[in-house]
Amino acid sequence: MTETPRVGLFATCLVDLYRPTVGFAAAHLLEKAGCRVDVPAAQVCCGQPAYNAGDRDNAAAIARQTIELFETFDYVVAPSGSCAGMLKLHYPDLLADDPAYAARARALAGRTWELIAFLTDILDWDGVDADWPGDVTYHDACSGLRELGVRDQPRRLLARVSGLKVNELGAPDVCCGFGGTFCIKYPEVSGAMVDRKTDDICDTGASTLLAGDLGCLMNIAGRLTRRGEKIEVRHVAEVLAGIADGPAIGQPDN
Amino acid sequence: MKTGSSLEFSRNAARAQADADLQAALEKLQRDTRTSRPAVTGRLPEFEDLRDRAVAIKNHTLAHLDHYLEQFEANVIDAGGKVHWCSDADGARETILQICRDADARTVGKGKSMVSEEIHLNDHLIENGLDVVETDLGEYILQLREETPSHVVMPAIHLKKEQIADTFREHHTTLDPDRPLDEPKHMTAEARTRLREKFLAADVGITGANMLIAETGSVVVVTNEGNGDLTQTLPRIHIVLATIEKAVPSIEDALSIVRILARSATGQEITCYTTFATGARRAGDLDGPEEFHVVLMDNGRTKLLESGFRDVLRCIRCGACQSACPVYGAVGGHAYGGVYGGPIGAVLTPALDGIDKAWTLPEASSFCGSCEAVCPMRIPLPDLMRRWREIAHREKLNKAATRRGLAIWAWAAKRPKLYRAGARFAVAALRLLGRRKGRFQSLPLAGGWTAMRDLPAPEGGTFVDRWHRERGA
Amino acid sequence: MSDRSDILARVRGATGRTENSGPPPAPAYANHPLIPERARGTPADLAARFIDMATEAGATVDRVGSLAETGIAVARWLRNNDLPDDIVVAPDTSLDAAGWNEAAGLSVRRGAASDGDKVTVNSSVAGIAETGTVMVAGTPGTPYTLNFLPDTHIVVVHADDIVGGYEDAWAKLRPGLETGRDLPRTVTLITGPSRSSDIERIVTVGVHGPLRLHILLVGQANGEE
Numbered sequence: 001m002t003e004t005p006r007v008g009l010f011a012t013c014l015v016d017l018y019r020p021t022v023g024f025a026a027a028h029l030l031e032k033a034g035c036r037v038d039v040p041a042a043q044v045c046c047g048q049p050a051y052n053a054g055d056r057d058n059a060a061a062i063a064r065q066t067i068e069l070f071e072t073f074d075y076v077v078a079p080s081g082s083c084a085g086m087l088k089l090h091y092p093d094l095l096a097d098d099p100a101y102a103a104r105a106r107a108l109a110g111r112t113w114e115l116i117a118f119l120t121d122i123l124d125w126d127g128v129d130a131d132w133p134g135d136v137t138y139h140d141a142c143s144g145l146r147e148l149g150v151r152d153q154p155r156r157l158l159a160r161v162s163g164l165k166v167n168e169l170g171a172p173d174v175c176c177g178f179g180g181t182f183c184i185k186y187p188e189v190s191g192a193m194v195d196r197k198t199d200d201i202c203d204t205g206a207s208t209l210l211a212g213d214l215g216c217l218m219n220i221a222g223r224l225t226r227r228g229e230k231i232e233v234r235h236v237a238e239v240l241a242g243i244a245d246g247p248a249i250g251q252p253d254n
Numbered sequence: 255m256k257t258g259s260s261l262e263f264s265r266n267a268a269r270a271q272a273d274a275d276l277q278a279a280l281e282k283l284q285r286d287t288r289t290s291r292p293a294v295t296g297r298l299p300e301f302e303d304l305r306d307r308a309v310a311i312k313n314h315t316l317a318h319l320d321h322y323l324e325q326f327e328a329n330v331i332d333a334g335g336k337v338h339w340c341s342d343a344d345g346a347r348e349t350i351l352q353i354c355r356d357a358d359a360r361t362v363g364k365g366k367s368m369v370s371e372e373i374h375l376n377d378h379l380i381e382n383g384l385d386v387v388e389t390d391l392g393e394y395i396l397q398l399r400e401e402t403p404s405h406v407v408m409p410a411i412h413l414k415k416e417q418i419a420d421t422f423r424e425h426h427t428t429l430d431p432d433r434p435l436d437e438p439k440h441m442t443a444e445a446r447t448r449l450r451e452k453f454l455a456a457d458v459g460i461t462g463a464n465m466l467i468a469e470t471g472s473v474v475v476v477t478n479e480g481n482g483d484l485t486q487t488l489p490r491i492h493i494v495l496a497t498i499e500k501a502v503p504s505i506e507d508a509l510s511i512v513r514i515l516a517r518s519a520t521g522q523e524i525t526c527y528t529t530f531a532t533g534a535r536r537a538g539d540l541d542g543p544e545e546f547h548v549v550l551m552d553n554g555r556t557k558l559l560e561s562g563f564r565d566v567l568r569c570i571r572c573g574a575c576q577s578a579c580p581v582y583g584a585v586g587g588h589a590y591g592g593v594y595g596g597p598i599g600a601v602l603t604p605a606l607d608g609i610d611k612a613w614t615l616p617e618a619s620s621f622c623g624s625c626e627a628v629c630p631m632r633i634p635l636p637d638l639m640r641r642w643r644e645i646a647h648r649e650k651l652n653k654a655a656t657r658r659g660l661a662i663w664a665w666a667a668k669r670p671k672l673y674r675a676g677a678r679f680a681v682a683a684l685r686l687l688g689r690r691k692g693r694f695q696s697l698p699l700a701g702g703w704t705a706m707r708d709l710p711a712p713e714g715g716t717f718v719d720r721w722h723r724e725r726g727a
Numbered sequence: 728m729s730d731r732s733d734i735l736a737r738v739r740g741a742t743g744r745t746e747n748s749g750p751p752p753a754p755a756y757a758n759h760p761l762i763p764e765r766a767r768g769t770p771a772d773l774a775a776r777f778i779d780m781a782t783e784a785g786a787t788v789d790r791v792g793s794l795a796e797t798g799i800a801v802a803r804w805l806r807n808n809d810l811p812d813d814i815v816v817a818p819d820t821s822l823d824a825a826g827w828n829e830a831a832g833l834s835v836r837r838g839a840a841s842d843g844d845k846v847t848v849n850s851s852v853a854g855i856a857e858t859g860t861v862m863v864a865g866t867p868g869t870p871y872t873l874n875f876l877p878d879t880h881i882v883v884v885h886a887d888d889i890v891g892g893y894e895d896a897w898a899k900l901r902p903g904l905e906t907g908r909d910l911p912r913t914v915t916l917i918t919g920p921s922r923s924s925d926i927e928r929i930v931t932v933g934v935h936g937p938l939r940l941h942i943l944l945v946g947q948a949n950g951e952e
Contacts, residue, residue, distance in 0.1 A: 011717045017681050018710065020717035027721070039721045042670035050664050052621060053656070054643030058664035065668065146623035171288065175580045179620025184702030185656070186618055189267050191706035192584040193620070222707030225693055250710035252692035279927070286928060300763045307761045310754065318751035320738045333907040339731035391934050392925035408925060415927050438926040442934045449935055454842055470907035472914075480921040480936025483875050487865075487913070498734065506760050509893045512916075513763070520924070523784070523858040527936070528916040532907040538867035540818075540839035542912050552730075556737035564741075 005123075007035045008073035010066075010112075012083045013045040014214040015235075019249065022214060025241035026079040026115050032241075033125040040069045046078075046086040052180055056094065063091045067104050075122070076112040079237050080213045081144020082180075084114040089147055114144055115237060116212055120153040126160055130242030133163035137206035138236070139197065139220065140173045141213035154212060154236050161239060167204040174200075178219040194223040201231060208248070210236040221249040260591035260603055260612040267618075270585040275414050280583050283411055287577040290521030291628065297523075304514050309632050311507045312568040316559065322468040322501045323550070329471025333533025335546035343373035346551045350375065350460065350493055351382055353547055357491050359384065359457035365475065365482040366390035367462030368406060368571060369495050371593045372553060372606065375460070387452040389481040391445050398425045404587030404595065406573035407519045412586050415441070449481070459485035459543070463496035464570065465511060466548070469504045472532040473548065476515065476525040483529055492531070492543035497551050499559075499567040505530070511570060514630040519572035554606050563638055566601050568631035573598075575625035575635060581618055590615055597625035597635040604642050613651040616642035677716050685714040766857040766892030773856040774948035777889050780859025784919030785932065786940040794883075794945050797822075798830035801848060801881060804941060806832070810879055814846040815839075819868035821850050822883065839870035840877060847873040847880055853896035854884040854942070858918055861942065862896040865913035874917065880937035882917070886946040 007030050011023045027037045047062030066087065070076045078084040088109045095105040119125045138158070144150035151173075158166055177183055177193030197220060201209050209224075209231055211217050221233035232248035247253055258266045270276055295301045315322055327337040338353075340346040354362065362384050364370065376386045376397075388397040392410035396403060398421050403409030410418070419435035422444060434440050461482050465474040473494045475482040486492040502508050508530075516522040535542030558567055576582045576596030587595030592603035592612065600615040616639035625635040646652050666673045688694050688711025696704045703709050739745055768776065778788050791800045805812055813834045816822055825848075827835045840847050849869055852862040861882050865871030874880055890896050893916065903909055921936030932938050 016717040017677055018712045020713055020715060020720050023717035023721065039718060039725075041674075041718050041722060043718065044667045044670050044673045047667070050660060050667075052640060052643070053652075053660050054640065054645070054647030055660060055664065056644055058660075058668070061668050062664070065670070142620070142622040142624075146627055173624075175620050175622035175624070177580070177620060179622065181656075182618075182620040183706075186264065186267070186581075187702050187705045188264075188271060189581055189584050189618065190620070192271055193580050194707065196580075218710050219707065221710055222693065222703070225708045226695070226706070246713075247692060250693040250708060252690060252711075282928060298763060298765070300761060304761055304763075307756060310756055314751070314754040317742055318744065318748075319742060320735050320744055321748070321751055323735070323738070329907040333910075339729070339734050341730045341733050345730055389935065390925070391923045395925070408928070410925050411928070413926075415929075418926055438929045438931045441926060442923060442931040446933055446935050450842060453935070470904075470910055472907055472910065478922050478924075479934045480875050481934075483871070483913075483915065484935055487871050487875065498738070505897055506894055509897070510761055512893065523780070524860060524916065524918050526784075526917065526919050526922055528918075530910075530914040532910045532912060532914075534912070536867075536912055539865065539912060540867060540870040541872045542865060550734075552734050552737070556734060556741060559738060560741040 005035045006074045007037050008070045008076045009037050009039045010043060010046070010070065010076050010078040010083060010087070011039065012078055012080045012214065014218065015079060018218065019214060019235070021243060021246055022079050022235040022237055025235065025237035025243050026077070028241040028243060029115070029119060029237060030077060032127060033119055033123045038073065042069055046083040048082065048086050048180060051086065051090060051094065060094050060098070063094050063105065064101055067091070067101060067108050071104055071108050074111065075118065076108065077115050077118045079115040079235065081114045081141050081148050081150055082213055082215065084112055085143040085147035087112040114148050114150050114212065116154045116157060117148060117150050120156060126157060128157050128160040128240050130240060131162040132239050132244070134208065135165050135167050135206040136208045136210050137167050137169050137201055137204040138172060139169065139176060139209060139211040139216060141211050141216045142175050144212050145173055150212065157240050158236070164239070167206045169200045169204060171200055176216045176220050178215045180215065183219060194219055198223050198227060198229070202229060206231065208232045208234060210234055210239060212236050217249050225250050258591055260607065260615055263589060263591060263614040263618055266589035266591060267585040270589045276412050276586050279412055279414065280586055283577055284583045294517045294521045294523060298517065301514065301517065304510060305630050305632060307510050308514055308630060309568065311502060311510060312631060315501055315503055316499065316564060316567055319498065319501060319559070322503055323498060325468040326466050326471055326501055329469070330533065330548055333471050335471065335533045335548060337548045337550055340549055340551045343553055346373050346495065346549050346553070347375055347378040349549055350495065351379060353491065353493060354379065354384055354458050357457060357545070359491065361385045361387070361452070361456045362458045362460060363453055363456035363485045363489060364388050365459070365461035365477065365485040366393050366409070367460070367495055368593060369462055369497055369551065370460065371403065375495070387449070389449055389453065389485050390477070391442065391479060394445060394449060395421060402588070402593070405576055406571050406594065406598070408573070412588065453484045453488050456489040458491040458493060459489040460493045460495060461486050463494050463500050464515065465508050466496055466501045467505055467508050467530070468501055470532055472530045474508055474528065474530055476528045478526045480527050483527055486531055487542055490543055491545045491547065494548045495551065496548065497553060498555050515570055515572055518574040518628065518630040558605055562641055563601065563605060565633050566638055568633055569598060570631060572630060574628040574630065578624040578628045580622060580624065581620065601635055601638045601642065609642060609645050609649065610651060613642070613646040617652065674718070678719065681712045681714065681716055685712050688712070760894050762892050762894060763857060766895070768856070768891060769950055770889065770948035771950040773891050774886055774889050774951055776856040777854045777859055778944070780856065781942055782859065784859050785922070786859065786919050786942050788942045788944055790944045792946065794824055795826040797883060797943055797945065798826035798828070798833060800943060802830035802833045805846065811845045814848055815844045815873065816848040817850055817869045817873055819850045822848065825883070840872040842876055844876060845878050847877040849873045849880070849882050851882050851884050851888065852899055854889040855893055855896050855916070856889060857892050860916045860918045863915050863917060864900070864911040866911045871913050874915065875936045877937055878933065879939040879941065881941045881943060883943045883945060886944055886948040886951070889948055
C-alpha cells in the first residue's frame with residue numbers, strides 16, 4: 001500500500017457517549033499503522049437497536065445516513081464487531097431492495113472492518129508498542145467472532161504487548177448476555193448469562209478482562225462491580241495502544 | 255413442572271432459574287456439548303462439506319417438493335403401503351384414529367415423534383379409548399409424569415435420576431417398593447421389562463420419520479434404543495406420522511444427512527439404529543407389520559414454504575441449536591411454552607401457533623449466533639428470529655413502552671445535529687451524577703439494566719466532540 | 728378438493744411449479760456422493776477400521792478363519808461370558824454350514840425370534856468401516872426381530888463383505904432394485920448395542936434392544952496378514 005489509507009473511524013455510539021478513550025485508542029493504533037484517520041462529526045449509530053427490534057424502516061434510514069457519511073473513505077473501521085458487522089453484513093441486506101442505495105451499501109460493506117482485524121488482516125500490521133505487566137483474560141464478543149471471524153487477531157496483537165499474559169477463559173466464546181436490548185428486556189436471563197461469564201472470568205485469576213466490544217464490556221463490568229469483584233475491564237484497543245492508564249470501565253477517577 | 259404459555263416466557267424463565275435441579279441439568283448439558291461436538295466433528299474432516307451438501311439436498315428437495323412427495327407416495331403404494339394426506343392436525347388425528355379403529359386396535363406403541371406432540375395425538379387417542387404407550391425411555395418417563403419434552407432429542411434432560419426413580423416407584427406398583435433404583439442402569443432395566451410387555455401387546459405402532467425417501471418410498475427412523483424398530487415391527491399396523499418437509503430424493507441423499515444428524519444431535523458418530531423401512535411385510539417374511547400407513551401432514555409447512563421462513567424447513571430436528579443456546583441453557587425448553595424450545599422453537603412456534611401467541615420467543619435471544627454456527631443445515635436462525643421481530647413490530651405486538659422508546663431514539667438518530675446536542679447533554683448529566691463512584695447502582699428509566707448490574711458512568715464529553723476539539727478537524 | 732390436492736396445490740404455488748412441471752433437473756451434486764476419506768482404504772485397512780470403530784461403539788468382535796468354525800466360536804464366547812447356550816439362528820441358508828453341530832452344548836433353533844429368546848445369531852449384508860456399522864436386512868431368511876428382541880445379538884460378518892462407507896453397503900442391495908418393493912421391508916444400520924442417555928445423559932445399554940452386540944468376523948480381508 002503506497003498511499004496513506006484514509007480511514008473513517010466509526011466510533012460507535014457507546015464509545016462516543018461512554019468511553020471516548022476507546023476512540024482515541026483506535027485512532028492511535030490506526031495512525032501508528034500508517035493511516036490517516038477522520039471522524040465524521042455527524043455519525044450517530046449503526047442502527048442496530050432499530051434493526052434488531054424489527055424496525056426495518058428506521059434502521060434503513062439510519063443506514064442510508066451512515067453510508068452517505070462514510071462512503072468517501074478508503075476504509076471504515078469500528079472498534080466493535082457488532083457495529084462493523086452491522087455495516088458489513090446487514091446494511092446490504094437492509095437496503096437490497098433500494099435501487100439508490102443497494103450498490104452503495106455493498107460497496108461500503110466491502111470497505112468496512114472491525115478494528116483489530118483491520119490492523120492484522122488488511123494492513124498486515126503488528127507494530128504494537130505497549131506494555132502491560134499482568135494477567136488478562138479475553139472475551140470473544142459474539143458478532144465479532146461469528147459474523148466476522150475475529151478470534152486469533154486480538155490474541156496475536158496482545159502477544160506483542162510486553163509483560164502481558166492471556167489466561168484463556170474456559171468458555172471465551174459463550175455469550176455474555178448483553179445482546180443489545182436483550183439484557184434490558186430479559187434482565188434475569190441476561191443476568192444468569194453474565195454470571196456464568198463472570199464466574200469464568202474470576203476462575204482465570206486474571207486481574208483484567210479485555211474484549212473488543214463496549215456493550216459486552218459494560219455489561220460484564222457492571223456485573224463484576226455489582227458482585228464486588230475487583231477485576232478491571234477495558235477495551236482491548238486501550239491496552240494495545242498503551243493508553244490504558246485512566247480509570248477502567250465503571251471505575252471512578254482517582 | 256407445569257409449563258406456562260409462550261407469552262409467559264419471562265415468568266417461566268424466572269421459575270426455571272429458581273429450579274436448582276434444572277439448572278444443574280442444563281449446566282451439564284452445556285458442558286457436555288462443548289466437548290462432545292468438537293470431538294466428533296473434528297474426527298470427520300468432511301463435516302463442513304457435508305453440511306453444505308445437506309443444505310443443497312434440502313433446498314433442491316423443497317424447491318421441487320411436489321415431485322418428490324408424489325414420487326414417495328407412488329413408491330409407498332407400490333410397496334404395499336398407503337399414504338394419507340392431511341392438511342392439519344385435526345385431519346391427522348382423525349385419520350390415525352380411524353386406522354386404529356379399522357384395525358380394532360386397543361393398544362398403541364409410540365416411537366418418539368415431535369410431530370405427534372405438535373398435534374397432541376396421544377390425548378386424542380386416549381380420549382377415544384385407546385391405550386397409548388410411549389416407548390422411547392425419555393418419553394415414557396415424561397408420559398408417566400404427565401410432562402412434555404424439553405429438548406428435541408433428549409426429552410427428559412431436565413430431570414434428575416432421583417425424580418425418575420420416584421416416578422417409577424409411583425407407577426410400577428407391582429414391583430418390590432424397596433428395590434434399588436439409584437443408578438440409571440436399574441431404571442433402564444426396569445423400563446426394558448415394562449415396555450417389552452407393551453411392545454408385544456401393541457396392535458398399532460406409530461413412529462415419526464427422520465426422512466422420507468422419494469426414490470424408494472422408504473421411511474428412515476433413527477434411534478439409539480431400538481424402540482423405533484420394536485414399535486414398527488411387532489404390531490400388525492405400522493403408522494408413520496411425518497410432515498411434508500421430511501422428504502429427500504434418494505438413498506444417497508439420506509446417507510449424507512445421516513452423517514451429520516447424530517454428530518450434531520448427541521455427539522455420536524451415528525445412532526445405534528438407522529432403519530430404512532419400506533412398506534408392509536413381504537411374502538415369506540416371518541415378522542413385520544401387515545399394514546403400512548404414512549400420514550403425510552402439512553400443519554403449517556406449506557405456509558412456511560411460501561414465506562420468508564422457508565429455510566427453517568431444512569431442520570432435521572437434531573437439537574444442536576438447543577444444546578448450544580445460552581438462553582436455552584439458562585431456562586430450559588419448557589420456558590418457551592410450546593412443543594419446541596430454544597432457537598428452533600423461537601422460529602417455529604410463531605409459525606405453528608401464530609405470532610400473536612408467541613412473539614416473546616424470537617425476542618428472547620441475544621443473537622449470539624451459536625445456534626446458526628452449529629446448525630447442520632445452516633439455518634439462519636437469528637435472521638429468522640429478526641424477521642419475526644419485524645412482523646411483531648409491524649403488528650404492534652411488543653411492549654408499547656419499548657416501541658415508544660425506540661421511536662424517540664430513532665427520531666433523534668435520524669437528526670444528527672439534534673442527536674449530538676442531546677448526547678452532549680445526557681453524557682454531561684450522567685457524568686456529573688456518576689463521577690464519584692464511576693457507576694450507578696440504580697438510575698431512573700434504567701431499571702432493566704440496573705436490576706442485575708451496575709451502570710458504568712460515562713467518561714465525560716462525547717468522543718466526536720473531544721476529537722474535533724483536539725484535532726480541530 | 729381433497730387434502731392431497733390442497734397440499735400439492737399449496738406446495739406448487741409456493742415453489743412456482745405446476746402439475747405439468749415434470750421431474751426436476753438433476754442438481755449439481757448428483758452423481759457426486761460425498762464419501763469421507765475414512766470410508767476409503769485397502770480391504771485390510773477397512774477391516775482394521777471396521778473392528779476399531781465397532782469396538783469403540785460398544786460391540787465386541789471375534790474372528791474365525793472360516794464359516795465352519797462359527798458354531799464353536801459362538802459357544803465359546805457365550806460360555807466365557809456366562810451367557811445362555813440356547814440360541815436362535817436365522818434361517819438364512821448362508822448360516823447352514825456354520826458348524827452348529829460341532830458346537831457342543833449349544834442348543835440351536837432356526838427361525839425368527841420370540842420374546843424370551845436370550846441369544847440370537849443373524850447374518851449380515853455388510854460391515855461398514857466408516858463407523859463400525861453392520862448392515863442387516865429383514866428378509867424371510869433373516870427375520871428382523873432377531874436383531875431386536877434378544878439380550879444378546881450375534882451378527883456374522885464376512886471379511887469379504889466389509890466395505891468402506893454406507894453407500895458401498897447399499898450398493899450390495901442395488902442390483903435388481905427398481906422400486907421400493909424390491910427392497911427388503913427393513914434395512915438397518917446397527918452400530919453397537921442398544922443404548923440410551925435419557926437419564927441425566929448417563930449412558931446405559933439394553934434399552935430396548937440388545938444389551939450386547941457381538942460380531943463374528945469370518946475369514947480374512949484381501950491383504951490382511
